Amino acid sequence: MTKPETILDVQNLKVDIPVSAGVLHPVRGISFSVGRRETLCIVGESGCGKSLTSFSLMGLLPKKAIRTTDKMDFLGTDLSTLSEREMAEIRGGSMAMIFQEPMTSLNPSYTIGNQLEEVYMRHIERNRKAARDRAVYLLEKVGITAARSRLNQYPHQLSGGLRQRVMIAMALMCGPDLIIADEPTTALDVTIQAQILHLLAELQEEFDMGMILITHDLGIVARVADKVQVMYAGKTVEEGPCIDVFDNPLHPYTQGLLRCIPVPGKTRRGQRLGSVPGIVPNLVGDLQGCMFRNRCEYAGAACETMGHQATQAGGGHAFTCTRTLDEARRGLRAVEAA
Amino acid sequence: MREPAALETVDVTCTFQVSQGFMKGKKPLRAVNGVSLKIPKGQVVGLVGESGCGKSTLANILLGLQKPTAGDVLYNGQNSATFNRRDVARRIQPIFQDPYSSLNPTKTIKSIISLPLKIHEVGDPSEWDKKVYEMLDIVGLPKRVANSYPSQMSGGQRQRVAIARALIMRPEVVICDEPTSALDVSVQSQILNLLQDLKTELGLTYLLISHNLAVVEHMADRVAVMYLGRIVEEAEADSLFRSPRHPYTRALLDSVLTPDPRLGVPDTHLGAVFPNPIDPPSGCSFHPRCAQCIPICSDDKPSPFVDAGHLTECHLYETEDQRVAAQ
Numbered sequence: 001m002t003k004p005e006t007i008l009d010v011q012n013l014k015v016d017i018p019v020s021a022g023v024l025h026p027v028r029g030i031s032f033s034v035g036r037r038e039t040l041c042i043v044g045e046s047g048c049g050k051s052l053t054s055f056s057l058m059g060l061l062p063k064k065a066i067r068t069t070d071k072m073d074f075l076g077t078d079l080s081t082l083s084e085r086e087m088a089e090i091r092g093g094s095m096a097m098i099f100q101e102p103m104t105s106l107n108p109s110y111t112i113g114n115q116l117e118e119v120y121m122r123h124i125e126r127n128r129k130a131a132r133d134r135a136v137y138l139l140e141k142v143g144i145t146a147a148r149s150r151l152n153q154y155p156h157q158l159s160g161g162l163r164q165r166v167m168i169a170m171a172l173m174c175g176p177d178l179i180i181a182d183e184p185t186t187a188l189d190v191t192i193q194a195q196i197l198h199l200l201a202e203l204q205e206e207f208d209m210g211m212i213l214i215t216h217d218l219g220i221v222a223r224v225a226d227k228v229q230v231m232y233a234g235k236t237v238e239e240g241p242c243i244d245v246f247d248n249p250l251h252p253y254t255q256g257l258l259r260c261i262p263v264p265g266k267t268r269r270g271q272r273l274g275s276v277p278g279i280v281p282n283l284v285g286d287l288q289g290c291m292f293r294n295r296c297e298y299a300g301a302a303c304e305t306m307g308h309q310a311t312q313a314g315g316g317h318a319f320t321c322t323r324t325l326d327e328a329r330r331g332l333r334a335v336e337a338a
Numbered sequence: 339m340r341e342p343a344a345l346e347t348v349d350v351t352c353t354f355q356v357s358q359g360f361m362k363g364k365k366p367l368r369a370v371n372g373v374s375l376k377i378p379k380g381q382v383v384g385l386v387g388e389s390g391c392g393k394s395t396l397a398n399i400l401l402g403l404q405k406p407t408a409g410d411v412l413y414n415g416q417n418s419a420t421f422n423r424r425d426v427a428r429r430i431q432p433i434f435q436d437p438y439s440s441l442n443p444t445k446t447i448k449s450i451i452s453l454p455l456k457i458h459e460v461g462d463p464s465e466w467d468k469k470v471y472e473m474l475d476i477v478g479l480p481k482r483v484a485n486s487y488p489s490q491m492s493g494g495q496r497q498r499v500a501i502a503r504a505l506i507m508r509p510e511v512v513i514c515d516e517p518t519s520a521l522d523v524s525v526q527s528q529i530l531n532l533l534q535d536l537k538t539e540l541g542l543t544y545l546l547i548s549h550n551l552a553v554v555e556h557m558a559d560r561v562a563v564m565y566l567g568r569i570v571e572e573a574e575a576d577s578l579f580r581s582p583r584h585p586y587t588r589a590l591l592d593s594v595l596t597p598d599p600r601l602g603v604p605d606t607h608l609g610a611v612f613p614n615p616i617d618p619p620s621g622c623s624f625h626p627r628c629a630q631c632i633p634i635c636s637d638d639k640p641s642p643f644v645d646a647g648h649l650t651e652c653h654l655y656e657t658e659d660q661r662v663a664a665q
Contacts, residue, residue, distance in 0.1 A: 219595030260527035262556035273527035
């Protein structure tokens with residue numbers, strides 16, 4: 001199998017936000033890459049920095065946030081050097097985003113048609129007829145019946161599932177190379193969730209796109225991801241091919257998360273679920289060592305000063321922990337250096 | 339004689355009059371359409387279904403917040419009409435989905451949890467603090483949070499406060515409406531464990547409303563599947579999850595995404611469109627989305643078929659012969 005063409009390559013991305021108590025570090029140096037037709041899933045709990053990561057790719061960070069990065073290469077363009085005007089060309093054009101809340105991310109005072117056509121006319125050509133045809137074509141593609149009459153409807157006239165389909169159609173208006181989907185199905189019913197994920201996978205294949213899917217639902221990750229990146233407190237704690245991460249989770253946080261969810265057929269009724277005790281740490285100020293140490297069952301003295309070197313487990317699977325690969329595989333504590 | 343169920347609805351219907359627009363007439367919307375559901379003492383009954391199927395309306399009726407248009411609600415075998423709001427609230431308490439909006443942001447945790455005691459004028463106000471601390475301990479919160487405000491707490495802690503408030507009156511039944519769907523996975527498991535511990539410790543009965551079927555399977559003894567105001571399948575959890583009968587239940591179960599990296603995204607074969615409840619389809623209301631639709635489905639409403647405690651409302655299962663043929 002040939003390696004897919006890399007669309008996006010990000011190295012050492014950091015986001016700092018000055019707050020009254022000091023500097024908040026929500027994203028503290030993460031690296032990833034996405035290839036064509038490849039799906040990268042970023043998993044983590046609220047506050048781990050996954051949404052800010054996607055916003056910083058799109059240049060949608062809050063004004064006072066400071067983004068630094070060693071490399072942010074998107075199809076040969078360095079995103080970190082672009083001006084706001086140049087970024088606006090890419091955003092919605094070759095890089096598009098699907099937001100979490102289809103209820104709030106569509107403008108209630110414009111028709112669906114108006115909002116879809118605007119994207120096309122802004123990025124491709126000011127030709128309303130062509131824009132309208134493209135909108136109808138895509139609405140049909142995402143499985144909306146009577147597409148032409150839908151164009152005159154307002155968002156409140158559509159159900160949640162339909163609105164999310166409209167959001168997907170809107171992201172596809174200019175034939176993007178990369179789609180960033182931030183919790184695209186969280187607000188939807190399970191049946192609709194399966195349909196939307198199915199649709200995204202089909203469209204990705206058809207339009208040759210790369211996809212970054214941000215979610216906290218491990219069920220979704222397992223089913224759609226090629227590569228997984230587990231984030232905790234602004235850092236990647238484990239990454240690798242989907243099958244490896246789910247079959248052999250190596251970081252204590254990933255292991256804990258997988259024990260937390262009830263799985264039909266595996267967990268018995270009434271049995272206690274595993275849990276990750278404690279809460280997410282405060283990310284203000286000078287942060288040292290592993291941020292997971294106060295919730296970790298394997299934590300030792302070395303965790304307070306550990307660096308960010310990832311331990312490779314082969315095949316691109318890596319984790320960041322004081323335990324060696326062998327210790328992690330066998331579920332042992334790190335041996336303290338004398 | 340058998341012990342009466344802690345909570346039971348008999349053929350409950352709830353109809354709303356929905357305006358069709360300015361100067362246009364109103365149309366009836368049957369949010370709950372003839373539901374009979376028993377919640378036996380000490381059990382967990384799961385209620386699943388898509389948004390708009392009437393789950394929350396049913397919960398409101400059970401809580402006494404909404405008067406049913408027809409039918410009866412029985413508490414321990416007694417008709418709810420003989421109780422007033424306060425009596426109902428003593429027996430049945432809710433836990434809502436969103437702990438961010440269900441707690442008053444201007445009150446301290448202590449006053450939030452003790453409010454039911456105040457309303458029901460239970461005991462001496464000097465004992466309330468003691469009861470609040472006892473409750474905090476039961477739900478696993480430290481005493482020091484008593485004087486904090488909801489905004490100072492995390493989502494999981496707030497949900498614990500909501501649970502403490504629901505339990506301080508020692509109700510018999512707790513109605514949990516999506517208790518964990520606003521929470522992170524690691525917090526979700528803590529809350530589910532807590533609910534399970536409290537059930538055994540305090541002998542509670544739960545109605546668990548959720549769209550997360552994995553959670554329902556983990557918690558529930560019996561499960562009812564609701565579609566457009568009707569219960570289309572109801573059975574012991576084992577029976578329902580092992581051998582689902584109604585095509586809708588099967589589609590729901592198929593859409594559960596278990597964390598198995600070797601499986602792809604399932605295709606549920608359900609059409610995208612949830613029908614408009616103001617204008618429900620003729621015959622079986624599920625027939626436009628059903629993969630196993632037969633001619634009779636669009637004309638006649640199916641009637642419930644019960645076999646060994648497993649209720650199904652589908653034309654494929656109306657008689658014993660059809661049931662055998664469908665399998």
